Amino acid sequence: MLINYETRYASSPDAVKQYSTTQLRNEFLIDRLFESDKLNLVYSHYDRFITGGVLPISNSIALETIHPLKASYFLERRELGIINIGDAGSITVDGTEYVLNHREALYIGQGNKKIVFSSKSSKTPARFYLNSTPAHKAYPIKKIGTDDVEVIELGSPETANARTLRKYIVNSVVDVCQLQMGMTTIKPGSSWNTMPAHGHDRRMEVYFYFEVPEGQAVCHFMGQPQETRHLWMQNNQAVISPPWSIHCGSGTSNYSFIWGMAGENLDYGDMDVCKIKDLK
Numbered sequence: 001m002l003i004n005y006e007t008r009y010a011s012s013p014d015a016v017k018q019y020s021t022t023q024l025r026n027e028f029l030i031d032r033l034f035e036s037d038k039l040n041l042v043y044s045h046y047d048r049f050i051t052g053g054v055l056p057i058s059n060s061i062a063l064e065t066i067h068p069l070k071a072s073y074f075l076e077r078r079e080l081g082i083i084n085i086g087d088a089g090s091i092t093v094d095g096t097e098y099v100l101n102h103r104e105a106l107y108i109g110q111g112n113k114k115i116v117f118s119s120k121s122s123k124t125p126a127r128f129y130l131n132s133t134p135a136h137k138a139y140p141i142k143k144i145g146t147d148d149v150e151v152i153e154l155g156s157p158e159t160a161n162a163r164t165l166r167k168y169i170v171n172s173v174v175d176v177c178q179l180q181m182g183m184t185t186i187k188p189g190s191s192w193n194t195m196p197a198h199g200h201d202r203r204m205e206v207y208f209y210f211e212v213p214e215g216q217a218v219c220h221f222m223g224q225p226q227e228t229r230h231l232w233m234q235n236n237q238a239v240i241s242p243p244w245s246i247h248c249g250s251g252t253s254n255y256s257f258i259w260g261m262a263g264e265n266l267d268y269g270d271m272d273v274c275k276i277k278d279l280k
């Protein structure tokens, strides 16, 4: 089977307080994203956000509709954002080819029917990380190159959170219904992302960790600020953050991650910041 998908339902903060490590990982960790010649998807009931990975090696892979959508094609009522974290690849959208190099992105609006992923070389394949959310309006396709992103420098070496945040799919760069995506890279010597931590009850979020060096890992924190839990994350794994949860992490080295959000508000800065001394 080329496309694998699974559904994750939403959980309340009171239920999650009781979860064992295994239950926490079953509900929130997405550990299988990139498998050769496969397209893997997780459909979350938090804002009906779909997280996926495509690794085309010897074949092209089409984004077919999946049963839970009850749609005749995937983007009938959805929009899609893709960031390539691998080598050069292409995405063909209803016959038009878009080449995505390493760290380039594509926004594909509602109504586009045939989407096909392929790598330029099977020896150095593309790795397409994708996020998709329900859409009410058809916005144009837009490629976002590394020069098109909005860059913000955050944190400092003294507080171990020096990092570069790149906004790819936000409404100041591309017209979107609700999807927001970007990439944050922790500088060498720093380990923390999203510290001070924050929440945004209007939006859920998914973090996808990559560029985690061999033998290293990232400890990701979730939960209400006064009731946090952790999940140890390996390279190329993602974690779902409910709207009621903080989401931050510290690595045993530096690393990068892609953040993707969906919900009610397109204002990226609309966060409720938690004081570090109040975290429990």
Ligand SMILES: O=C[C@H](O)[C@@H](O)CC(=O)C(=O)O
Pocket (backbone or CB within 6 Å): 154, 163, 165, 182, 183, 184, 193, 194, 195, 200, 205, 247, 259, 261, 271
């Ligand atoms: O709501 C925004 C997201 O959590 C991320 O953009 C935060 C982040 O990448 C960081 O501070 O390192």
Ligand SMILES: [Zn+2]
Pocket (backbone or CB within 6 Å): 198, 199, 200, 205, 247
């Ligand atoms: Zn956030």
